[in-house]
Amino acid sequence: MSAINLDRRVVGEAASTHEATPKPATNYLNHETTIASWLLTLDHKRIGLLYLVGISLMFVLGGAFAGLIRLELMTPKGDLLTGDVYNKSFTAHGVVMIFLFLIPSIPAVLGNFLLPIMIGTKDVAFPRLNLLSFYVYAAGGVFLALALLLGGVDTGWTFYTPLSSTYANGNVMVAALGVFVIGFSSILTGLNFVVTIHRMRAPGMTWFRMPLFVWAMYATSLIQILGTPVVAITIALVGFERFLGVGIFDPRLGGDPILFQHLFWFYSHPAVYIMILPSLGVASELVSTFSRKGVFGYHIIACSSIAIAIFGFVVWAHHMFTSGLSQYAAMVFSVLTFSVAIPSGIKVFSWLATMYKGSVSLASPMIFFFGFIGLFTIGGMTGLFLSTLGTDIHLHDTYFVVAHFHYIMVGGAIMGFMGGIHYWWPKITGRMYNETLAKISAALIFVGFNFTFFPQFFLGYMGMPRRYHEYPEELQVLNVLSTVGASVLAIGYLTPGIYLPFSFFFGKKAPKNPWGATTLEWTECESPPSPHNFDHNPPVYDHVYDYSTLNKEAAVVSH
Amino acid sequence: MSAHNSANVEAHAGHPHHEPASLVVYFSTFSALMILTILTIWAGMQDFGALNTPIALGIASFKAVLVVLFFMHVLHSSTLTKLTIFASMYFLGILMVFTLADYLSRGWTGQ
Numbered sequence: 001m002s003a004i005n006l007d008r009r010v011v012g013e014a015a016s017t018h019e020a021t022p023k024p025a026t027n028y029l030n031h032e033t034t035i036a037s038w039l040l041t042l043d044h045k046r047i048g049l050l051y052l053v054g055i056s057l058m059f060v061l062g063g064a065f066a067g068l069i070r071l072e073l074m075t076p077k078g079d080l081l082t083g084d085v086y087n088k089s090f091t092a093h094g095v096v097m098i099f100l101f102l103i104p105s106i107p108a109v110l111g112n113f114l115l116p117i118m119i120g121t122k123d124v125a126f127p128r129l130n131l132l133s134f135y136v137y138a139a140g141g142v143f144l145a146l147a148l149l150l151g152g153v154d155t156g157w158t159f160y161t162p163l164s165s166t167y168a169n170g171n172v173m174v175a176a177l178g179v180f181v182i183g184f185s186s187i188l189t190g191l192n193f194v195v196t197i198h199r200m201r202a203p204g205m206t207w208f209r210m211p212l213f214v215w216a217m218y219a220t221s222l223i224q225i226l227g228t229p230v231v232a233i234t235i236a237l238v239g240f241e242r243f244l245g246v247g248i249f250d251p252r253l254g255g256d257p258i259l260f261q262h263l264f265w266f267y268s269h270p271a272v273y274i275m276i277l278p279s280l281g282v283a284s285e286l287v288s289t290f291s292r293k294g295v296f297g298y299h300i301i302a303c304s305s306i307a308i309a310i311f312g313f314v315v316w317a318h319h320m321f322t323s324g325l326s327q328y329a330a331m332v333f334s335v336l337t338f339s340v341a342i343p344s345g346i347k348v349f350s351w352l353a354t355m356y357k358g359s360v361s362l363a364s365p366m367i368f369f370f371g372f373i374g375l376f377t378i379g380g381m382t383g384l385f386l387s388t389l390g391t392d393i394h395l396h397d398t399y400f401v402v403a404h405f406h407y408i409m410v411g412g413a414i415m416g417f418m419g420g421i422h423y424w425w426p427k428i429t430g431r432m433y434n435e436t437l438a439k440i441s442a443a444l445i446f447v448g449f450n451f452t453f454f455p456q457f458f459l460g461y462m463g464m465p466r467r468y469h470e471y472p473e474e475l476q477v478l479n480v481l482s483t484v485g486a487s488v489l490a491i492g493y494l495t496p497g498i499y500l501p502f503s504f505f506f507g508k509k510a511p512k513n514p515w516g517a518t519t520l521e522w523t524e525c526e527s528p529p530s531p532h533n534f535d536h537n538p539p540v541y542d543h544v545y546d547y548s549t550l551n552k553e554a555a556v557v558s559h
Numbered sequence: 560m561s562a563h564n565s566a567n568v569e570a571h572a573g574h575p576h577h578e579p580a581s582l583v584v585y586f587s588t589f590s591a592l593m594i595l596t597i598l599t600i601w602a603g604m605q606d607f608g609a610l611n612t613p614i615a616l617g618i619a620s621f622k623a624v625l626v627v628l629f630f631m632h633v634l635h636s637s638t639l640t641k642l643t644i645f646a647s648m649y650f651l652g653i654l655m656v657f658t659l660a661d662y663l664s665r666g667w668t669g670q
């Protein structure tokens with residue numbers, strides 16, 4: 001166990017109180033234990049855990065559909081699934097993974113748990129809205145489940161018109177309603193975070209003393225508030241057209257199908273930043289803690305999060321280069337898309353500079369970080385291939401795009417989420433997990449991921465289109481590689497599903513600050529935190545990542 | 560370290576004196592909206608040619624502004640609230656301008 005006991009006040013007496021804890025301290029997990037105290041809780045920490053259970057189930061569901069897709073693609077012929085079932089599988093996979101897993105993942109779980117603590121307050125600004133957001137999420141999930149049970153939807157997660165508005169079966173509106181409802185859960189979370197950050201920071205917690213994770217959550221929340229209503233309206237418009245015959249997207253009624261793509265991507269490109277920005281925030285925390293060094297370029301990382309949120313709104317039509325978009329608009333959007341890579345690049349370089357001459361430790365969250373930074377960079381760089389107008393004509397709607405966004409959303413966002421879960425697990429549960437298993441899991445995920453998705457760059461380049469259940473025989477080798485990789489990846493994800501819950505019940509008790517981190521959740525809160533986080537206003541330091549105070553007190557360093 | 564408290568500073572700045580808005584304001588806003596609605600209907604029955612849509616949108620936007628300023632109390636709200644409204648309008652503007660950048664230039668083929 002590489003726990004470093006850095007607890008400032010307890011250092012002296014640590015030895016005596018270590019093994020025999022006479023009275024278990026009350027914390028947010030044990031102060032109330034009824035089912036109702038969980039389901040009706042207003043505590044941001046418990047709501048975070050409710051979400052953790054919800055999204056984990058959805059991850060398994062979405063993963064099952066991914067398994068179906070990859071199994072079908074083992075062979076060139078469509079022998080396992082019919083074309084129709086295949087279409088429904090990738091639609092279900094995309095919808096579940098994006099709307100029910102990835103969008104709420106970091107904000108609703110780690111954000112809910114940590115954001116109030118990190119800025120030194122007792123809860124979010126609107127605890128009731130917070131609980132409501134969870135049930136709205138669940139209600140949206142029910143609609144999506146219903147759409148599945150009624151026979152599924154085959155439009156893809158993008159719901160493009162005129163397929164969705166005119167030709168697809170009626171389930172598409174049930175699913176769209178689900179997405180509509182879940183959107184409000186996302187808006188509520190974002191709203192809560194923005195108000196909390198503006199209004200509830202502890203005395204002394206100025207904007208530039210906030211941890212970078214909080215900055216990332218702020219930027220994410222802005223996108224959620226500004227973008228999500230647009231997709232809600234877009235879905236409503238599809239409904240108007242389907243049921244009332246109002247001509248919006250159907251040319252026969254005087255509408256324009258491409259308008260749907262404009263409206264959809266106006267939300268959904270920023271939505272990809274809802275998925276990745278929180279992960280970038282987690283990365284900044286990890287790299288600082290495990291390099292024992294302040295983040296290089298704190299201010300510029302904070303501002304780059306905001307810049308990503310803003311630039312993210314002016315690049316959407318890069319998804320539409322082949323749709324009949326005007327050439328002038330395509331050029332403008334291509335140029336603007338390049339600009340969004342700049343703030344992302346700034347972050348990557350800052351993390352590297354943070355590690356440079358830092359005292360880098362290889363604890364499991366850091367292993368996840370290494371995976372994250374590599375995969376995110378590949379994902380971002382291939383995004384530039386796609387933003388290049390000419391190249392995209394060839395690559396659009398091929399497996400190259402599929403590989404690109406999985407490198408970012410799975411390699412970047414989920415890797416960051418896993419890193420964050422492993423990093424804060426001792427704080428959330430008060431227990432340490434098995435470090436060796438965690439490292440094995442990180443390695444399996446990294447290797448499995450690359451085997452799954454790297455071949456897809458070649459497949460796409462060779463012209464294999466996405467969303468077909470058959471392909472020419474000469475592409476089989478790469479597809480088999482991809483399916484084998486996916487099995488390794490699945491094992492990598494299932495392992496934490498075993499050792500994390502196990503540690504929750506049987507793990508070694510976690511000290512207050514096992515990693516020697518400097519942010520408030522580690523320095524001022526017990527593991528797990530008490531129901532109201534703090535019993536006093538926490539001290540706020542000039543520089544949030546200041547290891548000089550901690551270093552002096554690093555009394556016990558054990559391996 | 561906790562010399563000044565930005566959160567509190569902001570909270571104070573956020574609450575200018577709140578006069579309970581008088582009924583007169585509400586009723587005159589309401590009447591203005593009604594008159595504008597009649598204007599909308601009247602304008603809908605005329606043919607202004609190319610100006611049809613701009614005129615309809617113009618009246619509608621004016622009504623929206625009245626609702627925002629008086630019914631939603633934005634006129635007497637904090638700077639932060641105004642900034643929030645401005646930001647959302649700005650984002651709506653981005654949506655419109657960039658989408659129109661496509662529609663209005665469909666014919667420019669570069670040949």
Ligand code: HEM
Binds near residue numbers: 158388395405408
């Ligand atoms: C450097 C930043 C990025 C650039 C330049 C970029 C560029 C692009 C471009 C041009 C496309 C359209 C390709 C096509 O359909 O022909 C695309 C697709 C996509 N990107 Fe990115 N991207 C970037 C970052 C991200 C991030 C951060 C995410 C997610 C977290 C993401 C997720 C996606 C998704 C989901 C699609 C495909 C959507 C679909 O058609 O189903 N991208 N990207």
Ligand SMILES: [Cu+2]
Binds near residue numbers: 272316
């Ligand atoms: Cu995009």
